[in-house]
Amino acid sequence: MSFATSRKAYDAFMGRYADQLAPLLIAFPGVEPGDSVLDVGCGPGSLTEALAAHVGAENVAAIDPSEQFATATAERVPAADVQLGASESLPWPDDSFDAALAQLVVNFMSDADAGVGEMRRVIRPGGTVAACTWDYSGGMTMLRTFWDAALALDSGAPDEAGTMHFNDPDKLRELWLRVGLEAVETDALVVEASYRDFDDFWEPFTGGVGPAGAYCLSLDPDRRAALREECRQRLGDPDGAFTLSATAWAVKGRVAD
């Protein structure tokens, strides 16, 4: 369970991107102040917190199957309705919300058709279902650097560009249409994260978060040290602070009236 981890470990690894991505994912489908919104796969609450600031915490619900993450989100946004569970079986009745958002989650669902289908079920007619996933093949520099370095040392490394199915706008559009959503549109969301130095980039991988963190932890000390060095070279042996850009593919669709 690569998401059975603390908010601190997640934030150092992915939260620094998730915090930047959240306002873009809220703006993309046009979530309005006062809308009731569900955050699916909330993690430790980046999007939940941004939604609470935009629509009011009492209008926000969130769910995640990781107990540590659901607890962290409940602590971060106490007035939100935070539940422990998975997208494939949401604990809310039909037509409960104006919008459902899933930030960096669709690829982790055990059955994405069922998970996004459930998101559609709990949205009122005319409401919106939206999500985003990383551009694993190129645009997400932090993960791309890590997996290119891993592949250079181990041709069998489980590169997320291969293991994550929903990694381009066409596959997201097809999924949205398959579950019956209408007026489906896609776009690219681009963010940037800052690093104090190379260690600030590398250390979060050793926290074991997500597939990259799990792979890093699976290596013996010598192979992990070699991977660290390969990443450092691929980043141009940075001396001091640097920033990396990250592109996510976003999709939105409307629930039929």
Ligand SMILES: C[S@@+](CC[C@H](N)C(=O)[O-])C[C@H]1O[C@@H](n2cnc3c(N)ncnc32)[C@H](O)[C@@H]1O
């Ligand atoms: C990369 S994290 C994204 C977390 C958060 N949305 C963010 O933007 O920081 C993926 C999240 O999906 C959750 N997840 C995994 N399987 C899920 C499922 N079937 N339904 C809902 N969430 C799931 C994980 O527990 C994890 O919190």
